[in-house]
Amino acid sequence: MTFLSNLACSKTGETLPTGRLQNLSPSGAPLLARYDLDRARRELKQEAIASGPHSMWRYAPLLPVRDPRNIVTLGEGNTPLLHAQRLGARLGAHKLLVKDEGFNPTGTFKARGMSCAVSMAKELGAAKLAAPSAGNAASALAAYAAAAGLEAHLFMPRDVPEANYIECKMYGAAVTLVDGLISDCGRIVAERKDAEGWFDFSTLKEPYRIEGKKTMGLELAEQLGWRLPDAIFYPTGGGVGIIGMWKAFHELEQLGWIGPKRPKMIAVQAAGCAPIVKAFEEGKEASEFWPNATTAAAGLRVPKALGDFLVLQAVRESGGTCVAVSDEQILSAGRLLAQTEGIFAAPEGAACFAALEPLLAGGFLQAHEEIVIWNTGSGLKYLENWRTQFPYQHAASERQGGLILPR
Numbered sequence: 381m382t383f384l385s386n387l388a389c390s391k392t393g394e395t396l397p398t399g400r401l402q403n404l405s406p407s408g409a410p411l412l413a414r415y416d417l418d419r420a421r422r423e424l425k426q427e428a429i430a431s432g433p434h435s436m437w438r439y440a441p442l443l444p445v446r447d448p449r450n451i452v453t454l455g456e457g458n459t460p461l462l463h464a465q466r467l468g469a470r471l472g473a474h475k476l477l478v479k480d481e482g483f484n485p486t487g488t489f490k491a492r493g494m495s496c497a498v499s500m501a502k503e504l505g506a507a508k509l510a511a512p513s514a515g516n517a518a519s520a521l522a523a524y525a526a527a528a529g530l531e532a533h534l535f536m537p538r539d540v541p542e543a544n545y546i547e548c549k550m551y552g553a554a555v556t557l558v559d560g561l562i563s564d565c566g567r568i569v570a571e572r573k574d575a576e577g578w579f580d581f582s583t584l585k586e587p588y589r590i591e592g593k594k595t596m597g598l599e600l601a602e603q604l605g606w607r608l609p610d611a612i613f614y615p616t617g618g619g620v621g622i623i624g625m626w627k628a629f630h631e632l633e634q635l636g637w638i639g640p641k642r643p644k645m646i647a648v649q650a651a652g653c654a655p656i657v658k659a660f661e662e663g664k665e666a667s668e669f670w671p672n673a674t675t676a677a678a679g680l681r682v683p684k685a686l687g688d689f690l691v692l693q694a695v696r697e698s699g700g701t702c703v704a705v706s707d708e709q710i711l712s713a714g715r716l717l718a719q720t721e722g723i724f725a726a727p728e729g730a731a732c733f734a735a736l737e738p739l740l741a742g743g744f745l746q747a748h749e750e751i752v753i754w755n756t757g758s759g760l761k762y763l764e765n766w767r768t769q770f771p772y773q774h775a776a777s778e779r780q781g782g783l784i785l786p787r
Contacts, residue, residue: 381440381441381445381446381447381448382415382440382441382442382443382444382445382446383415383416383417383419383420383424383441383442384398384413384414384415384416384443384444384446385398385414385415385416386398386414387402387405387411387412387413387414387587388411388412388414389405389406389407389409389411389412390405390409390410390411390412390687390690391405391407391409391689392405392407392409394406394407395414396411398413398444399504400504401501401504401505401506401579401586402586402587403580403585403586404585410584410585410587410590410686410687410690411586411587412587412590412627413444413587413588413590413591415442415631417631417634417635418634420441420442420635421634421635421636424441424442424635426606426637428441429602430602434455434458435453435455435456435457435458436456436457436458436492436495436496436592436595436598436599437451437453437457437495438457438458439595439598439599442594442598442631443496443591443592443594443595444496444500444587444588444591445496445499445500445503446503447503450499450500450502450503451495451499452495452498452499452502452524452527452528453495453499454485454486454491454495454523454524454527455485456484456485456491456492456495456592457484457492457595457599458599459479459480459481459482459483459484459599460479460480460483461477461478461479461480461600461603461604461752462477462478462479462480462721462723463476463477464476464477464478464717464720464721464723464753466720466721467716467717467720467721467733470720471736471737471740472740472741472747473736473740473745473747473749473751474747474748475609475748475749475750475751476736476751476753477609477750477751477752477753478721478723478752478753478755479596479600479752479753479754479755480723480755481596481729481754481755481756481757482724482725482726482729482755482756482757482758482759482760484757485520485523486516486519486520486523486547487516487519487757487758487760487761488516488519488520488726488756488757488758488761489593489596489621489754489756489757490516490517490519490520490521490757491520491523491524492592492593492595492596493517493520493589493590493591493592493593493620493624494517494520494521494523494524494589494592495524495592496588496589496591496592496595497581497586497588497589497591497592498521498524498525498527498528498530499528499588500586500588501528501530501579501581501586502528502530506530506579507530507531507577508530508531508533508576508577508578508579509521509525509530509531509532509533509578509579509581510532510533510534510535510569510572510573510576510578510579510580510581511532511533511534511535511569511580511581511582511583512535512536512562512563512565512566512568512569512582513534513535513536513540513544513562513565514536514537514540514562514617514678514679514681514682515536515540515541515543515544515678515679515761516544516678516679516756516757516761517583518534518536518540518544518547518548518553518555519543519544519547519548519551521534521553521581522534522547522548522551522552522553523547523551525551525553526551526552526553531554532548532551532552532553532554533553533554533556533569533576533578534548534553534554534555534556535556535558535565535566535568535569536548536555536556536557536558536562536565537557537558537559537560537561537562537564537565537678537681538557538558538559540557540678541678541761541762541763541764541765542763542764543760543761543762543763544761545557556568561673561681561683562681562682562683563669563682563683563684566582569582570582582686583618583620583685583686583687584618584620584623584686584687585686589620590620590623590624590627591624592624593620593621593623593624593625594624594625594627594628594631595624595628596621596624596625596628596754597624597625597626597627597628597629597632598628598632600612600625600752601628601629601632601637601638606632606637606638607638607641608629608638608641608642608643609643609749609750609751609752610643610644610745610749610750610751611643611644611645611646611700611745611749611750611751611752612625612643612644612645612646612751612752612753612754613646613648613732613733613735613736613751613752613753613754614645614646614647614648614732614754615648615649615677615679615680615728615729615731615732615754615756616647616648616649616656616680616685616691616702617649617679617680617681617682617685617728618682618685618686618687619647619656619685619687619688619690619691620687621754621756622645622647622690622691622694622695623687623690623691623694625645626645626690626694626697626698629642642697642698643698643700643752644698644699644700644701644745645694645695645698645700646695646700646701646702646703646732646735646739647660647691647695647700647701647702647703648702648703648704648705648731648732648734648735649680649702649703649704649705649731650675650676650677650680650681650704650705650706650707650710650731651675651704651705651706651707652673652674652675652681652706652707653670653673653674653675653680653681653682653683654670654702654704655667655668655669655670655682655683655684655685655688656685656688656691656692656702657702657703657704658670659688659692660692660695660696660701660702661702664692665689665692665693666688666689666692667684667685667688667692668684669683669684670683670684671683675707675710675727676707676710676711676727676765676768677707677710677726677727677728677730677731677765678727678728678762679726679727679728679756679757680727680728680731701739701744703735703738703739705731705734705735706734709731709734710727710730710731710734711727711730711765711766711768711769712734713730713731713733713734714727714729714730714733714759714766715769716733717730717733718759723755724758724759724760725755725757725758725759726755726756726757726758726759726761726762727759727762727765728756728757729753729754729755729756729757730755730759732753732754732755733753736751736753
């Protein structure tokens with residue numbers, strides 16, 4: 381079922397065994413799953429992947445679950461890779477592709493990470509899962525915990541998108557709204573987890589959510605015929621998507637399925653919360669806490685990411701860059717994307733399109749390069765944000781002659 385061999389500290393390289401619930405390494409850093417890729421290279425064939433299920437679990441040999449009966453799946457993965465021809469022509473990018481994660485269960489890429497992490501929680505005997513979230517991770521955790529028969533205890537900022545709150549309650553999760561940011565929510569989980577018997581599911585504080593996110597890189601390579609594009613744009617809050625894809629590319633090269641070429645990894649943040657951009661520009665290995673974080677893109681409002689050093693490492697090794705865009709640019713780009721391509725993106729995904737134009741105009745990217753932009757979720761989950769573009773009043777109409785006319 382899996383070639384999983386051990387866990388390793390992302391900072392020291394110290395190895396730990398699998399088979400039990402674990403959070404951070406002894407040095408306080410995220411743990412990364414390692415696989416016996418030499419054996420996988422001999423035994424795992426691309427044909428086996430191609431004949432697998434039409435979900436991210438087609439990559440099960442490169443995922444950590446040992447017993448397939450423990451897999452908790454709602455059909456996540458296998459999202460479309462779309463050619464944005466009209467928008468590309470307008471911006472001057474001849475090979476512009478959109479990986480649309482809004483087709484996942486619960487409407488975002490978070491389904492991938494939670495499917496894998498909840499499957500492992502089930503396999504390793506966890507009963508109560510707790511996590512802070514800006515919204516979409518909570519929705520996904522609530523859904524997969526419900527499917528697994530596990531408790532979900534979720535902490536979100538009080539101004540979280542309404543769709544996320546309603547989703548979590550529908551799935552039967554225990555939800556606490558917090559006056560503060562995701563960092564404040566995380567502090568509550570850390571303070572209460574031992575007394576409550578919760579397993580901490582915070583971003584990168586358990587090793588397996590990143591494995592689910594890794595499938596984005598595996599899937600992209602397969603969809604492109606086992607090759608990689610020239611550049612990848614990714615909206616970066618916690619940054620697990622970039623970390624996971626970078627890990628996937630390394631594993632694919634070890635398997636002999638791709639060569640050493642890597643895409644430029646481009647991390648996109650909001651101007652109102654851009655700690656990783658600031659660290660990149662200052663040449664630092666890790667970011668500093670961003671005070672008074674604010675942005676319309678809830679998933680980008682992460683003042684300090686636990687895995688920021690891994691994101692910066694991937695960006696620098698790839699020859700990529702980090703870009704911050706304003707909320708005004710985000711909303712404008714999202715509207716342009718919808719009107720030219722029929723893709724209703726989450727604000728986080730729209731941020732990547734806002735970042736594309738200046739990088740083309742400045743020569744960092746060339747018109748002929750193949751560019752993949754990650755839309756991490758459906759815009760339908762953020763109607764409060766998009767309503768500012770189209771004011772709408774339910775009560776501002778009156779019935780006349782069988783018709784509803786505006787006042």
